[in-house]
Amino acid sequence: MEEDKNLYFQKKILDWFATHHRPLPWKGVRNPYIIWLSEIILQQTTVAQGTAYFEKFRQHYPSVSDLANAPSDDVMKLWEGLGYYSRARNLHATAKHIATELNGAFPTTYEGILTLKGVGPYTAAAIASFAYDLPHAVVDGNVYRVLSRFFGIETPIDTTEAKHQFAALADAVLDKSRPADFNQAMMDFGATHCTPATPKCVQCPLKTECVAFKEDKVAVLPKKSKKMVRKTRFFNYLVINENDGVYIQKRTEKDIWQDLYEFPMIETDELADILRGGSEFVDFQKLTLVKQSQPYQQLLTHQKIVAVFWEFSTSQADILRGEVFQKIRREDLKNFAFPKIIDIYLKEKVLTLF
Numbered sequence: 001m002e003e004d005k006n007l008y009f010q011k012k013i014l015d016w017f018a019t020h021h022r023p024l025p026w027k028g029v030r031n032p033y034i035i036w037l038s039e040i041i042l043q044q045t046t047v048a049q050g051t052a053y054f055e056k057f058r059q060h061y062p063s064v065s066d067l068a069n070a071p072s073d074d075v076m077k078l079w080e081g082l083g084y085y086s087r088a089r090n091l092h093a094t095a096k097h098i099a100t101e102l103n104g105a106f107p108t109t110y111e112g113i114l115t116l117k118g119v120g121p122y123t124a125a126a127i128a129s130f131a132y133d134l135p136h137a138v139v140d141g142n143v144y145r146v147l148s149r150f151f152g153i154e155t156p157i158d159t160t161e162a163k164h165q166f167a168a169l170a171d172a173v174l175d176k177s178r179p180a181d182f183n184q185a186m187m188d189f190g191a192t193h194c195t196p197a198t199p200k201c202v203q204c205p206l207k208t209e210c211v212a213f214k215e216d217k218v219a220v221l222p223k224k225s226k227k228m229v230r231k232t233r234f235f236n237y238l239v240i241n242e243n244d245g246v247y248i249q250k251r252t253e254k255d256i257w258q259d260l261y262e263f264p265m266i267e268t269d270e271l272a273d274i275l276r277g278g279s280e281f282v283d284f285q286k287l288t289l290v291k292q293s294q295p296y297q298q299l300l301t302h303q304k305i306v307a308v309f310w311e312f313s314t315s316q317a318d319i320l321r322g323e324v325f326q327k328i329r330r331e332d333l334k335n336f337a338f339p340k341i342i343d344i345y346l347k348e349k350v351l352t353l354f
């Protein structure tokens with residue numbers, strides 16, 4: 001009985017895929033490097049946003065050795081705006097690892113692919129099935145949603161139990177003779193048909209057997225056990241204009257936005273007057289405050305960043321203490337990769353100058 005239901009699901013998904021698959025630039029590609037590139041870009045990114053980045057990366061770095069030989073600042077600059085920057089760092093580190101330690105040859109087994117930095121079970125299954133036709137099922141948020149609704153699984157998806165349960169079920173329904181098609185079908189069905197907020201249940205070919213549809217649970221499945229709490233952080237950026245130069249620094253700590261650039265920054269516990277609090281790297285007496293911006297906001301998965309830009313001028317030279325700061329010409333700001341919140345501030349600033 002259970003097997004019948006699995007086979008029904010498998011057949012219906014593949015039938016649906018035969019007429020609905022989305023033509024995307026990385027589909028049908030067998031080159032593991034290109035597949036890997038597309039999968040890393042699409043982690044935590046929509047297809048609409050990721051496609052342009054995929055094309056840029058494929059064009060700039062057509063092979064794994066091209067990517068391995070690229071300067072890290074160039075890779076980060078090309079990634080700018082896509083978010084989750086650890087992906088770009090891992091991409092670059094892995095390309096170097098493949099080029100040097102593996103003689104430029106991409107691993108050919110699921111287990112080998114899984115050892116690459118930044119590659120988890122989902123990406124390894126995608127690469128293994130698309131490049132080598134290996135029978136490994138992809139399991140991600142889309143797959144959790146589709147399986148949980150169709151089979152009526154109520155286990156909260158953010159638990160260890162669910163991880164094992166869904167992995168086993170995804171493996172049981174996988175068509176092992178066509179793993180690439182089946183995985184692609186699951187990805188497309190979850191992304192375009194059985195979507196989180198507006199699934200197309202009425203015209204769904206699986207609806208007669210779909211538990212969520214039959215029991216009116218589509219809106220409540222999949223379930224989650226915890227509510228996510230976002231921590232709010234307050235960043236005060238010091239935009240210090242010294243003649244035609246401005247100071248920036250690279251974020252080197254293991255924190256958000258590692259390896260991106262920013263203005264010298266003072267983090268506070270709330271919106272605060274930083275001029276009162278003082279700073280260990282600058283003497284505010286030597287600066288003239290020109291403008292204090294309104295707070296800008298950026299939402300990340302687990303954090304909310306509130307940033308205030310404090311614009312100063314000074315007639316003195318080399319005003320900042322510490323080697324981490326670089327003084328660059330203002331017109332060169334465009335050559336550095338910044339977090340989105342700083343990009344937005346800079347764009348608005350340029351607009352107001354005209």
Ligand code: SF4
Pocket residue numbers: 146149150193194195199200201202204205206207210211212213218
């Ligand atoms: S009937 Fe609705 S909930 Fe069930 S699989 Fe189809 S789209 Fe998803």
